Amino acid sequence: MNYNVDEKGYYGVFGGAYIPEMLYPNVAELKEQYLKISEAPDFQKEFKDLLKAYVGRPTPLYFAQRLSERYQTKIYLKREDLCHTGAHKVNNTIGQILLAKRLGKNRIIAETGAGQHGVATATVCALMGIECIVYMGELDIKRQAPNVARMKMLGAEVRPAQSGSKTLKDATNEAIRDWINNPVDTHYIIGSVVGPHPYPDMVARFQSVISEETKVQLMEVEGRDYPDHVIACVGGGSNAAGLYYHYLNDSRVNIIAVEAAGKGIDSGASAATSALGKEGIIHGSKTLLMQTPDGQITEPYSISAGLDYPGVGPMHAHLFRSKRAEFISVPDQEAMDWGLTLSQMEGIIPAIETAHAFAVLDLRSFGPEEVLVFNCSGRGDKDLNTYIDYFKL
Numbered sequence: 001m002n003y004n005v006d007e008k009g010y011y012g013v014f015g016g017a018y019i020p021e022m023l024y025p026n027v028a029e030l031k032e033q034y035l036k037i038s039e040a041p042d043f044q045k046e047f048k049d050l051l052k053a054y055v056g057r058p059t060p061l062y063f064a065q066r067l068s069e070r071y072q073t074k075i076y077l078k079r080e081d082l083c084h085t086g087a088h089k090v091n092n093t094i095g096q097i098l099l100a101k102r103l104g105k106n107r108i109i110a111e112t113g114a115g116q117h118g119v120a121t122a123t124v125c126a127l128m129g130i131e132c133i134v135y136m137g138e139l140d141i142k143r144q145a146p147n148v149a150r151m152k153m154l155g156a157e158v159r160p161a162q163s164g165s166k167t168l169k170d171a172t173n174e175a176i177r178d179w180i181n182n183p184v185d186t187h188y189i190i191g192s193v194v195g196p197h198p199y200p201d202m203v204a205r206f207q208s209v210i211s212e213e214t215k216v217q218l219m220e221v222e223g224r225d226y227p228d229h230v231i232a233c234v235g236g237g238s239n240a241a242g243l244y245y246h247y248l249n250d251s252r253v254n255i256i257a258v259e260a261a262g263k264g265i266d267s268g269a270s271a272a273t274s275a276l277g278k279e280g281i282i283h284g285s286k287t288l289l290m291q292t293p294d295g296q297i298t299e300p301y302s303i304s305a306g307l308d309y310p311g312v313g314p315m316h317a318h319l320f321r322s323k324r325a326e327f328i329s330v331p332d333q334e335a336m337d338w339g340l341t342l343s344q345m346e347g348i349i350p351a352i353e354t355a356h357a358f359a360v361l362d363l364r365s366f367g368p369e370e371v372l373v374f375n376c377s378g379r380g381d382k383d384l385n386t387y388i389d390y391f392k393l
């Protein structure tokens with residue numbers, strides 16, 4: 001079994017490009033060009049130079065001593081929280097802005113829910129001096145004021161999406177409408193391994209620097225370049241795809257994906273796509289998503305804004321369906337408790353998204369010689385108000 005994308009843009013039965021005809025030229029251009037451009041030596045050099053000097057890569061692979069002692073196993077954290085802007089998302093936006101430049105695009109659009117991807121996009125547009133428009137649901141603009149302010153400060157225009165539930169999916173609709181109307185000069189930066197082919201593969205490749213570095217770093221400390229388990233939280237699935245990428249076809253490595261169970265899988269307020277999702281089409285690809293019996297997308301819920309998504313990318317749907325990866329879902333309360341535990345045992349305040357992944361340690365047992373790599377996808381500064389309210393700090 002091959003877990004990478006095939007020539008037609010599918011992972012098993014998932015993926016593809018289910019798009020309106022008017023979007024076809026844009027997506028076709030990208031499909032024809034993305035590998036040619038991103039694999040060229042001059043692209044790779046500029047990408048790697050920026051990841052080093054601007055993002056701060058390689059990020060450390062940190063051995064978590066106290067946590068390892070408590071759980072009697074070897075726990076490493078891949079420190080994506082130390083990237084410029086505080087999370088892994090910038091790896092992808094750097095890659096896509098370089099691609100956009102080479103495609104001759106001088107205008108960038110993006111959509112954002114919590115604002116994290118909007119900030120990562122606004123950041124690289126400022127870096128390159130390119131116009132940036134970020135679509136965001138009107139409700140999300142109210143809920144995520146600090147990230148809206150960051151985007152504005154970085155020079156981006158934040159356009160409210162006023163239709164529907166005024167959240168992420170409505171912002172996505174607006175962004176797609178914009179792209180249809182501006183097919184020549186505009187590139188649409190998608191923030192996770194979702195959307196029509198080639199986006200899931202393109203984003204996974206840009207994020208794959210995470211496992212590329214992990215291999216080298218593990219070799220130095222463990223004398224082998226693979227761990228026994230790779231563990232990451234999954235919203236759309238980009239930080240997870242980055243950590244899994246170079247281990248996808250390595251059967252020595254067990255893959256664990258952690259989703260948000262919100263208030264409980266059966267509570268009607270969760271984002272546990274693997275447990276609840278059915279095959280369907282969202283954002284232009286066939287994947288697993290939470291929907292009503294007549295196919296309407298269900299509003300997801302998680303205390304962490306970055307996991308609050310009703311689907312998973314097609315790579316993850318395939319990893320789930322083929323049983324290559326183990327999927328678990330973790331409720332708000334356990335994630336929040338892990339935010340506190342990681343802070344007090346390792347001095348690392350994680351993003352709430354990230355904190356979900358660590359609950360695996362309470363759900364599974366690992367041997368003393370087993371090597372675990374957790375993706376520490378982001379830092380917790382953005383979540384401080386949620387932590388304050390929750391723990392009455």
Ligand SMILES: *Cc1c(COP(=O)(O)O)cnc(C)c1O
Pocket residue numbers: 087088089116191192193233234235236237238239240306307351353354377378379
């Ligand atoms: C956005 C975000 C996520 C979820 O997105 P993926 O595409 O699933 O990685 C996870 N962690 C952090 C810190 C984020 O900002």
